[in-house]
Amino acid sequence: MIPSPFDYVRVTSVDEAVAALAEHGEDAKILAGGHSLLPIMKLRLAIPSVLIDISGITDLNYVRVDGDQVAIGAGTRHHDLENSDVAKAEVPLLPHVASRVGDPQVRHRGTLGGTVAHCDPASDLPTALLALGADVVLAGPEGRRTLPITEFFLGFFETAMEEGEMIVELRVPRTGDAGWAYEKFTRRENDWPIVSAAVAHLPGGGVGVAMANMGGVVLRAPAVEAALAEGKSIAEAAALAAEGTSPSSDMHADAEYRSHLARLLVRRALTVAAGEAAPSTAESTAAA
């Protein structure tokens, strides 16, 4: 499969990329690692007329502490996040989840900004970013703006990114050694999650809980978070994981089974994050 023809523009700075987006209009797409965009272009689900390759922007690939947050360049590849000592020390949920994305070859190419912009309801890292309450930094013709990720993911492959904007940075709280967990249910290890749950104990108190593939977009689990805040037990809180969700039914699982998985995986993730159980392995997850 070969994508439809397009023009290719290579840029070396964010300013150049934003100028190119303004010049080429709504049919232009940003190309980073290309591991979400090229597959859908090969299937003709996306037919952009111009690709703006930002992989030559060297200062978009970093993980660094900035005040009480960790700032991660949008061009940071999953492989680099997975192996970042700063990320491992400051926000260990993220490098762990990066290591669970696809396979090594995919992680060598895919970028954090790319997976967030793509906004697939079944993607791993957006789920972790949602649990962490990340901020998304966008650059556009009017300059930069920062959005909470809860306001960024709007719906099925739909984000709050305006025409002419691109993601330049993700910012997450420094959770340090506070509890975290990621429980992912797949048929094969390198697949997209059928359902997954991310849990992060947050610096201000409170626990962030998010789930993949329980609807058209990655979701927080507000009923679970509220129950925990009220002092309910993990079992009581996790029982509410599927509340307010409308998961799809497909060849892998029907909606009822997905709801069961959500309750199960959220309970496991909360238990692991609380230090009361070891993380699931591929073998123990398969026994779900």
Add this chain to the structure above:
Amino acid sequence: MQVSMTVNGQQRTDEVEPRMLLAHHLRDNLGLTATNIGCDSTSCGACTVIVDGLSVKSCTVLALQVEGGEVTTLEGLAGEDGELHPVQAAFQSEHGLQCGFCTSGMVMASVGVLAANPSPTDREVREGLEGNLCRCTGYHNIVRAVLKAAEAGPVAGQVPQRSQEVSA
């Protein structure tokens, strides 16, 4: 558009359409047909090559994205005197193949696994090769081959450094 890259030690500059995939560039423009295209959808790993030291699936990379990069395909793995790379030799001695279609990608991905982890366990090899499918299901001997190759030391995770040839 023009694209320049070093492929198996040789500097190449070619005219490509922007939509040309690296896998097609290697096979159709450069005649390097060891790189197979299997699923063509980033799943099977048959098209795995090494770009700038890391394994990638060349069906999901544009040739233009490798501008200025260094690519190693299976053709570039053996020494200039024809001596097999340790991973190639181990695939041969352990019979790490059945029909052979996935082998080129398996060998390149295995070099990537050993580059990241020169002395992996059986489990680490299996996890490292999770992006490569063998539809003959010949995994046991493939894993055995990678473990055997690791006995050669760090060289098993390296691609040969070739003397730079400049094409006319």
